Amino acid sequence: MNKKDDALRSLKETKPMAWENDRLGPSEDVLRELPLTMSDVADADGRLHRFAPYLASRFPKTANGIIESPLSEAKNLKKTLEKSYGTTLPRLLLKKDNDLPVAGSIKARGGIHEILALAEAIALRSGKLEIDRDYRILKEPEFKELFSRHSVAVGSTGNLGISIGVMSAELGFNVTVHMSRDAKGWKKELLRSKGVKVVEHDDDYSAAVSEGRRICREDKTCHFVDDENSRLLFVGYAVAALRLRNQLKEMKVIVDKTHPLRVYLPCGVGGAPGGIAFGLKQLYGDSVKCWFVEPTHAPCMALAMVQDTPDITVSDYGIDGITEADGLAVGAPSKLVWSICRKLIDGVMTVEDDRLYELQYLMDRSESVKAEPSAAAGLQGPLLLSPLPGETAISWLTGGSFLPDEIYEDMLKKGRTLLEDPVLPDETDL
Ligand SMILES: Cc1ncc(COP(=O)(O)O)c(C=O)c1O
Missing domain, CATH: 3.40.50.1100 (Rossmann fold)
Incomplete structure (x- = not known):
C-alpha cells in the first residue's frame, strides 16, 4: 500500500498504485452529513418499478422490466489469476453489468x-x-x-x-x-x-x-x-446496491464485521462507482469496503482523493489521459461525487492498460465472460490488496457484451500475447 507521497509519485509516473483513504470516517457519521439519503435511492427504485411494465413490453430481454445483471461465483477465474500472478485471492464474485440488458454497461x-x-x-x-x-x-x-x-x-x-x-x-x-x-x-x-x-x-x-x-x-x-x-444519475446507480443485497442473500454470502465485503469498482468521472459505493455503505456500513480502480493514464479521482481537492485534471500532473479503457478515459472527476466519496470510500488504485488486456483474456478463458477493458479494471483490486480474514471480493464488470466480435477477438489476441511469459493455468485445472 502506498503512502501519500509514494502514491502521488506513482500517479505522476503512471505506475500502478493503491492508496488507502486516510480520511475515511465511520460510515454512519459520514453518511449523516451527506446531501443525499437512502430515501432518495428508494425514490429512484420506486420509479424504476413504476416503469417496469413499460420496459418489459419494450425490452423483452429484461426480466419483468427490471434492468439487472447476475452476480456469480468465479472459482475458475480465481484459480487462473492465482496461477498467472502467483498470488492468493479471497472468494471472488463477479457482478456482471457487462451483461446488463438494454444498454450493456454499468x-x-x-x-x-x-x-x-x-x-x-x-x-x-x-x-x-x-x-x-x-x-x-x-x-x-x-x-x-x-x-x-x-x-x-x-x-x-x-x-x-x-x-x-x-x-x-x-x-x-x-x-x-x-x-x-x-x-x-x-x-x-x-x-x-x-x-x-x-x-x-x-x-x-x-x-x-x-x-x-x-x-x-x-x-x-x-x-x-x-x-x-x-x-438523478447518482441515485439511479445507487439502486444497484439494493439489488446486490438480495443477490448476496440468495447466495448466502454473509457481510458483517468478521466477513467483510470488498467491492472493486472501475471509475471514470466517478458517478457510477460513487452511487454504488454510497448505496452499499448505507446498507452494510463499515463492513463493506469500496475501492475505485482507474487506468494509470487517467487517474482523475485517485489524484483528487490523494490531493484532497476535486479541482484537478490529469494534465496538471503531466498525465496524457490516453487509455484503451474508453469508459474510464476521463481527465477530471465529478466534484459532486468527490465530495460524497471523500470520507466514504476506502481507497483508490490504478491499473495499466496491458494488465487490462491480460485480465480480459483470462476472464474469457476461464469464465467465458465477455468484458471490455474498462470492466477488467475491477479485477486489479484482489490482485493488488492482500485478502482480509473472512473476506469476499466482488469485481464489478462494468461493460462489454455489446462489443463487436471482431474487435473483441483482436483484444483477446493482444491479451494472450502479453501473457506469453507469465504461467498460463493448465486447462485441466479449470
Ligand atoms: C464500462 C465502464 N465502466 C466504468 C465506467 C465508470 O463510470 P463513471 O464514469 O460514472 O465513473 C464507465 C463510464 O462510462 C464505463 O463505460
Missing part, C-alpha cells in the same frame, strides 16, 4: 433512471398520466408526440451515451450524444442506428461535456444529462 441504471424521471415529469405535468396508472400507456402515439417536442443531450465516452440514447429514442425524445475523441467507432455507429444524433468532438471527455452543456442551454426544450453533476 451506466444503464443511472442513465435510464434519469430519462425515465424526465419522461415521468413531462407526462404528469401534461395531465395525460397519473402516478398510479399502468405506465404501458406511454407507448401510445400521443406520448411519443409529447416527448418529441423535447430534446435530450449528454456528453459521453460511449456507454452513458448508449443508455441515454437508447432510452430517449425509444420514448420519442430528440436525442443528441456528444462524444469525446476516446469514444469507440462502434459505439457511435450503434447509436446512429437507433436514430440518435451523434456529435463527435476532437477533445477529451470534459470538453465534450462542456460543449454539450453549452449547446443544450441554447434550446429551451433541452434537458442536459450532466454526468459531472447529476443527482
Whole structure:
C-alpha cells in the first residue's frame, strides 16, 4: 500500500498504485452529513418499478422490466489469476453489468433512471398520466408526440451515451450524444442506428461535456444529462446496491464485521462507482469496503482523493489521459461525487492498460465472460490488496457484451500475447 507521497509519485509516473483513504470516517457519521439519503435511492427504485411494465413490453430481454445483471461465483477465474500472478485471492464474485440488458454497461441504471424521471415529469405535468396508472400507456402515439417536442443531450465516452440514447429514442425524445475523441467507432455507429444524433468532438471527455452543456442551454426544450453533476444519475446507480443485497442473500454470502465485503469498482468521472459505493455503505456500513480502480493514464479521482481537492485534471500532473479503457478515459472527476466519496470510500488504485488486456483474456478463458477493458479494471483490486480474514471480493464488470466480435477477438489476441511469459493455468485445472 502506498503512502501519500509514494502514491502521488506513482500517479505522476503512471505506475500502478493503491492508496488507502486516510480520511475515511465511520460510515454512519459520514453518511449523516451527506446531501443525499437512502430515501432518495428508494425514490429512484420506486420509479424504476413504476416503469417496469413499460420496459418489459419494450425490452423483452429484461426480466419483468427490471434492468439487472447476475452476480456469480468465479472459482475458475480465481484459480487462473492465482496461477498467472502467483498470488492468493479471497472468494471472488463477479457482478456482471457487462451483461446488463438494454444498454450493456454499468451506466444503464443511472442513465435510464434519469430519462425515465424526465419522461415521468413531462407526462404528469401534461395531465395525460397519473402516478398510479399502468405506465404501458406511454407507448401510445400521443406520448411519443409529447416527448418529441423535447430534446435530450449528454456528453459521453460511449456507454452513458448508449443508455441515454437508447432510452430517449425509444420514448420519442430528440436525442443528441456528444462524444469525446476516446469514444469507440462502434459505439457511435450503434447509436446512429437507433436514430440518435451523434456529435463527435476532437477533445477529451470534459470538453465534450462542456460543449454539450453549452449547446443544450441554447434550446429551451433541452434537458442536459450532466454526468459531472447529476443527482438523478447518482441515485439511479445507487439502486444497484439494493439489488446486490438480495443477490448476496440468495447466495448466502454473509457481510458483517468478521466477513467483510470488498467491492472493486472501475471509475471514470466517478458517478457510477460513487452511487454504488454510497448505496452499499448505507446498507452494510463499515463492513463493506469500496475501492475505485482507474487506468494509470487517467487517474482523475485517485489524484483528487490523494490531493484532497476535486479541482484537478490529469494534465496538471503531466498525465496524457490516453487509455484503451474508453469508459474510464476521463481527465477530471465529478466534484459532486468527490465530495460524497471523500470520507466514504476506502481507497483508490490504478491499473495499466496491458494488465487490462491480460485480465480480459483470462476472464474469457476461464469464465467465458465477455468484458471490455474498462470492466477488467475491477479485477486489479484482489490482485493488488492482500485478502482480509473472512473476506469476499466482488469485481464489478462494468461493460462489454455489446462489443463487436471482431474487435473483441483482436483484444483477446493482444491479451494472450502479453501473457506469453507469465504461467498460463493448465486447462485441466479449470
Ligand atoms: C464500462 C465502464 N465502466 C466504468 C465506467 C465508470 O463510470 P463513471 O464514469 O460514472 O465513473 C464507465 C463510464 O462510462 C464505463 O463505460
